[in-house]
Amino acid sequence: MVSPVGAFAAPVITDAAGLGVLVAALGVDGRRVIGPVCRDGAVVYEPVTKLSDLPLGVIDEQDAGVYRLKKTGDSRYFAHAVGPQSWKRYLFPPRQSLWSARRRGKGFEIVKDTPAPAPEYVFLGVRACELAAINIHDRVFDNGDFADPGYLARRGRALIVAVNCTRAGGSCFCASMNCGPRAEQGYDLALTEIVGDGGLRILIETGSERGAAIMAGFEAPLADKSDLAAARDAVRIAEEGMGRKMSQGARKALGKSLDDPRWDEIAMRCLSCANCTLVCPTCFCTSTKDLTSLDGKTAERQRVWDSCFTLDFSYIHGGSIRRGTAARYRQWITHKLVHWHEQFGMSGCTGCGRCITWCPVGIDITQEARVITESFVKGG
Amino acid sequence: MSPLPALNDPMLPRPFRIERAWRELSDTFSLYLVPQKGAKGFAYRPGQFNMLYQFGVGEVPISISGDAAEPLKLVHTIRAVGTVTDAMAGLKRGDVIGLRGPFGTPWPVEKMAGQDVVIITGGIGLAPLRPAIYHLLANREKYGKIIILYGARTPNDILYRRELEKWRGRFDISVEVSVDRAGHDWAGNVGVVPNLISRAVFDPLHTTALICGPEIMMHYSVKALNTAGIRDKRIFVSMERNMKCATGFCGHCQYGPHFVCKDGPVFRFDKIRKIFSVREI
Known part of the structure; x- marks a missing residue:
């Protein structure tokens, strides 16, 4: 699926009109293009059919517990950072039917409809941190013992058009997680917006054969050295503009600080609302729901997103394991930054910053990790 | 695909x-x-x-x-x-x-051949251990001493009572049952199961222990076994957590770095010692 960058077609340079042609070309052959659009005061991932659907000149002000869109004269279509949604909404939908059952005599029979073929999505505007998150889910949903066929089918068909960030969001810290801001691999096409005297130019890099097939019909001049340098500079601005970073050594420190008093201090602020887990592009926990018809003849089992912040999540007879908010926050952050490594050989955090922005009380994962890491270093 | x-x-x-x-x-x-x-x-x-x-x-x-x-x-x-x-x-x-x-993972019944076996369990914890006991008894000659230590709340709460009584009557295994409280018609032990461990006779260097019960009971059992000279690598416990999928996807059964559904429920104790005593993990 993924080959070294540059092995397919040489990068080309285009402009806004060219981007419009590309958006149209992405949507042929039954492909469903999903990209950033403004809705309800946020940039969300919704169907995109034409260039004007994209949030031209829209900037998001983000900080801990803060998110505001601002319309500017910026000529970029991807000047915003990541919004509340992530691509997991499409690859790993919030609600999936597992099967249904019909009562038959004393027993019942399970009915599993042959699933409709997975839609062929084109994800337009996948940021480096989001590519990293998708890469993480590829590992989670094929865990060596079991695989999730639905996820793998949707994932296998999805085409990824990455966008290299040229502006850092207020909560971003991907650079310190080694996940961005430049998409290094795993994309079919990658776009970099370059703002210069001549207006907006867009560098298009090809990362796969499928990307090359789309670019085959696309007429644009090859990018020259100065274009590549300008694109690199644009991404560097995002990298240098990141105000937050994850502490080095957080993994070790958190793993050895399970009894740290800081957990109780965080619990005094944390509402245990589960926002962080729902906006997180890598959180994968689910619950099952059993729906029964009123006449009791049919039943359906659904898989729905769940969160480790609920009391029910850890319930076994006699009570929940994680009764306190401190234990639930500790579970979430240590899973992301510590135990994920042991489970999947990688961090569960990509530095996208969503959990910081969408926390109603502004709890900042980088700050909490820093406090605990520093106290561990001092104490140890 | x-x-x-x-x-x-x-x-x-x-x-x-x-x-x-x-x-x-x-x-x-x-x-x-x-x-x-x-x-x-x-x-x-x-x-x-x-x-x-x-x-x-x-x-x-x-x-x-x-x-x-x-x-x-x-x-x-x-x-x-x-x-x-x-x-x-x-x-x-x-x-x-x-x-x-x-x-899930099984009890290591094959790997403990040649060893003494101590089975420590309470309440319904005996249920997941009964297949292991059947295996030991069916292959009796392959093992050293077999000791079953079982605890229940009252004599009326003793699970598989008839089988325990039958096993207790055998000369090739030893069965001790303790209850938390009992009337005058109870001739057995009264008290918590871990208390039975110090009285059991086994070769600590060549013993494997299998434990299933409430976490607090397993905690004190491990302590007593360690005191008796059994190392963590020879102790196996069966853990319980909320589970929705059993395939490592739903996340509910996470226990530190482990998924109880597929890395457990049976864990070698040295693999979980660090987190076992952490509250609410």
């Missing part, structure tokens, strides 16, 4: 018929299940569990408590403690439930 055929879907329950249902204790019952289609039996290893589905109500993880050497006789012992298990308590011969499995 095309979706895998539904047959291989580990999330899909298979219908099993109740061949026999019987009461074990006031709140505990057993179900003997046979596959509704194709009676080829059900292969599993001692210590593994299944996800049992009650039509229209829900699904619960239940350890298999029968004899793994008799794959045609699939037995689960269940305590009615919630919506699903309460509904299952009303199941009768001929009723049908759904089953997914088997899942």
Whole structure:
């Protein structure tokens, strides 16, 4: 699926009109293009059919517990950072039917409809941190013992058009997680917006054969050295503009600080609302729901997103394991930054910053990790 | 990529018929299940569990408590403690439930050949250990001493009482039962199970211990075993957590870095020692 960058077609340079042609070309052959659009005061991932659907000149002000869109004269279509949604909404939908059952005599029979073929999505505007998150889910949903066929089918068909960030969001810290801001691999096409005297130019890099097939019909001049340098500079601005970073050594420190008093201090602020887990592009926990018809003849089992912040999540007879908010926050952050490594050989955090922005009380994962890491270093 | 055929879907329950249902204790019952289609039996290893589905109500993880050497006789012992298990308590011969499995890690019954074996368990914790006990007894010559230490709240709460009494009458194993409280007609031990460990006689350098019970009981059992000279690598415990999928996807059973459903439920104690004593983990 993924080959070294540059092995397919040489990068080309285009402009806004060219981007419009590309958006149209992405949507042929039954492909469903999903990209950033403004809705309800946020940039969300919704169907995109034409260039004007994209949030031209829209900037998001983000900080801990803060998110505001601002319309500017910026000529970029991807000047915003990541919004509340992530691509997991499409690859790993919030609600999936597992099967249904019909009562038959004393027993019942399970009915599993042959699933409709997975839609062929084109994800337009996948940021480096989001590519990293998708890469993480590829590992989670094929865990060596079991695989999730639905996820793998949707994932296998999805085409990824990455966008290299040229502006850092207020909560971003991907650079310190080694996940961005430049998409290094795993994309079919990658776009970099370059703002210069001549207006907006867009560098298009090809990362796969499928990307090359789309670019085959696309007429644009090859990018020259100065274009590549300008694109690199644009991404560097995002990298240098990141105000937050994850502490080095957080993994070790958190793993050895399970009894740290800081957990109780965080619990005094944390509402245990589960926002962080729902906006997180890598959180994968689910619950099952059993729906029964009123006449009791049919039943359906659904898989729905769940969160480790609920009391029910850890319930076994006699009570929940994680009764306190401190234990639930500790579970979430240590899973992301510590135990994920042991489970999947990688961090569960990509530095996208969503959990910081969408926390109603502004709890900042980088700050909490820093406090605990520093106290561990001092104490140890 | 095309979706895998539904047959291989580990999330899909298979219908099993109740061949026999019987009461074990006031709140505990057993179900003997046979596959509704194709009676080829059900292969599993001692210590593994299944996800049992009650039509229209829900699904619960239940350890298999029968004899793994008799794959045609699939037995689960269940305590009615919630919506699903309460509904299952009303199941009768001929009723049908759904089953997914088997899942999870087994007791290391083969690896402990040649060793003394101490089995420490309380309450319904005996159910997941019974397949291991059957295996030990069926292969008695392969093991050294076999010691079963069992605890229950009262004499009326002793699970598999007739079997325990039968095993207690054998000359090749030793069985000690302790209850938390009892009347004058109780001639056995009174007190918590870990207290029985210091009195048990085994070769600490060549003993494997299998424990299943409430975490606090397992905690003190491990302490007593360590005091008796058994190292963590020779101690195996069966953990319990909330489970929705049993395939490592739902995340509910996470226990530090482990998924209890697939890395457990049976853990070698040295692998979990660091987190075992952490509260609410």
